[in-house]
Amino acid sequence: MKKIFATGGAGFIGSAFVRLVLAEQPDVKIINYDALTYAGNLENLTGIDTARHTFIKGDICDRKAVLEAMPDSCDAVFNFAAESHVDRSIQSADEFLRTNIIGTQVLLDAARERTVRRFVQISTDEVMGSLPDESGEYFTEDSLLQPNSPYAASKAAAEFVVRAARETHGVDTVITRCGNNYGPRQFPEKLIPLMISNAMNDEPLPVYGDGRNVRDWIYVDDHCRAIWLAYEKGRAGEVYNVGARNERQNVDVVQSILDVLGKPHSLIGYVTDRLGHDRRYAIDPTKAETELGWKPQTTWDEGLDKTINWYRENQNWVDHIRNGEYREYYRSMYGEPLGA
Ligand SMILES: NC(=O)c1ccc[n+]([C@@H]2O[C@H](COP(=O)([O-])OP(=O)(O)OC[C@H]3O[C@@H](n4cnc5c(N)ncnc54)[C@H](O)[C@@H]3O)[C@@H](O)[C@H]2O)c1
Numbered sequence: 001m002k003k004i005f006a007t008g009g010a011g012f013i014g015s016a017f018v019r020l021v022l023a024e025q026p027d028v029k030i031i032n033y034d035a036l037t038y039a040g041n042l043e044n045l046t047g048i049d050t051a052r053h054t055f056i057k058g059d060i061c062d063r064k065a066v067l068e069a070m071p072d073s074c075d076a077v078f079n080f081a082a083e084s085h086v087d088r089s090i091q092s093a094d095e096f097l098r099t100n101i102i103g104t105q106v107l108l109d110a111a112r113e114r115t116v117r118r119f120v121q122i123s124t125d126e127v128m129g130s131l132p133d134e135s136g137e138y139f140t141e142d143s144l145l146q147p148n149s150p151y152a153a154s155k156a157a158a159e160f161v162v163r164a165a166r167e168t169h170g171v172d173t174v175i176t177r178c179g180n181n182y183g184p185r186q187f188p189e190k191l192i193p194l195m196i197s198n199a200m201n202d203e204p205l206p207v208y209g210d211g212r213n214v215r216d217w218i219y220v221d222d223h224c225r226a227i228w229l230a231y232e233k234g235r236a237g238e239v240y241n242v243g244a245r246n247e248r249q250n251v252d253v254v255q256s257i258l259d260v261l262g263k264p265h266s267l268i269g270y271v272t273d274r275l276g277h278d279r280r281y282a283i284d285p286t287k288a289e290t291e292l293g294w295k296p297q298t299t300w301d302e303g304l305d306k307t308i309n310w311y312r313e314n315q316n317w318v319d320h321i322r323n324g325e326y327r328e329y330y331r332s333m334y335g336e337p338l339g340a
Contacts, residue, residue: 001052002028003074005116007060007107008081010034012186013122015044017080017224022049025228033069034081035059038325043317044185060103066110076118076231077111079104082158085189086126086151087333090275093150100154101161108165120231121162123177125216125241126152130278133214138284139177141239148276159239166237174234176227178242179283182303183220184310188321189329191215192304195254196311197318199263206334209273211251214280218244219303222296229292243283244296260308271334 004021008014009032021028029052034040036057045055058065060081070077081103083089083096104121111119128139129146147153165171182192195205226242234240251268258265288294298306311318322338330338 003031003071004028004076004078005031005033005070005074006078006080007033008040008079010036010040010042010044010055011080011084012039012044012183013181013220013223014080015185016183016220017078017227018045018053019048020221020224021228022052028052030054031056031069031071031074033058033060033066037083039084039187041185041321043320060107061098063106063110066106067113070110070114070116073115074117076120077107077116078120078122078227078231079107080122082122082155083151085187086149087189087274088329089149089151089154091332093154096150096154097157101157104158105161108161108171112165112169112171118172118174118231118236119162119165120227121158121173121175122227123159123175123239124152124155125177125179125243125281125283126278127156127159127177131280131282133212133280135280138282139241140284141241141287148278172236174230174236175239176230176242177239177283178223178226179216179218179244179281181220181223182217183307184314185317186220188318188326191250192253192257192307193311195257196261196308197322199258199261199267200311200315200318201339202263202267203339204269205254205258205267206271207251207254207268208271208277211254211270212249213277214247214249214282215253216243216281216283217246217248217253217300218242218296219298219306222298225297226288226292226294229294230288233292235291240288240292241283241285242288242294243285245283245285246300247280247282248300256304257308260304
């Protein structure tokens with residue numbers, strides 16, 4: 001049996017990765033290490049194979065706890081754990097710098113001490129900043145790192161500490177940089193689940209600015225497959241950009257959600273733009289396609305249908321979040337209480 005150590009596996013992408021690996025890799029055992037912040041949710045792990053999955057609650061910044069939890073000579077560390085929401089990083093950056101930078105360094109140190117075979121850092125296209133509208137430009141692995149939000153800055157810094165561990169200590173590292181994910185179990189503060197959950201409750205859909213910001217959307221399982229292939233086939237020290245060649249303007253995404261749900265476009269309400277809002281992200285995934293043999297398997301229409309159906313069928317999951325800390329956050333962001 002292979003043993004892997006995944007951090008942040010109770011969050012959106014981490015839990016999808018845990019499910020996918022358990023389903024598709026019968027010879028893998030997973031230690032899932034997660035602090036269960038507001039974004040971590042044990043409900044995301046219901047129904048999984050407990051014989052090959054161990055959950056440990058812990059903070060990636062806690063060196064002693066990480067060393068206790070990480071097995072000797074394990075095959076890989078996958079670092080999903082992060083503060084991940086740009087808007088929260090604009091409200092306060094401290095926790096982003098602590099978890100995303102210090103936490104990554106602690107994991108790298110522990111990986112050396114435990115002689116881990118490979119360290120996979122889950123990064124984001126946001127480290128490369130913003131592209132101009134309709135410029136025909138794409139992010140490649142050679143694009144400059146030009147982060148514009150405190151979140152993106154902390155993720156770029158995390159990439160630098162990963163690089164330093166490789167160059168200085170010879171740690172076997174791979175970095176994946178993906179675009180915007182969507183799918184089941186994404187916390188409702190993010191664009192697609194925010195719009196689905198508000199629309200299901202006939203509440204206004206707050207769209208930033210002119211709604212014309214462009215994101216490159218990918219179904220979460222396709223991202224997770226790319227991460228697994230980067231672990232198996234990626235070259236040490238390399239970065240792989242992951243994207244499904246699926247650029248869409250925010251307002252088009254929101255209208256598609258309303259159309260699938262059979263709700264009127266009049267629910268859309270434009271709100272003051274996010275500070276420093278990046279205009280366009282667009283990824284050139286050629287390197288992942290050619291070197292890793294990766295291709296996305298889910299079309300936008302299929303992925304959106306699957307996602308909306310999941311939220312429809314799991315109203316309890318959404319309600320638990322909407323009745324918790326999220327209410328306060330929502331009021332602080334949009335000036336209106338949820339359900340007003
Ligand atoms: N969501 C996206 O579209 C996207 C795109 C590209 C890259 N990423 C990256 O993928 C990773 C996962 O993103 P996500 O959307 O699933 O995030 P998420 O916010 O849903 O989940 C983050 C998880 O990390 C855990 N966590 C936070 N701080 C921790 C700490 N100090 N110690 C241990 N665990 C901690 C949380 O409890 C949660 O389970 C992040 O590194 C993010 O930067 C996300």
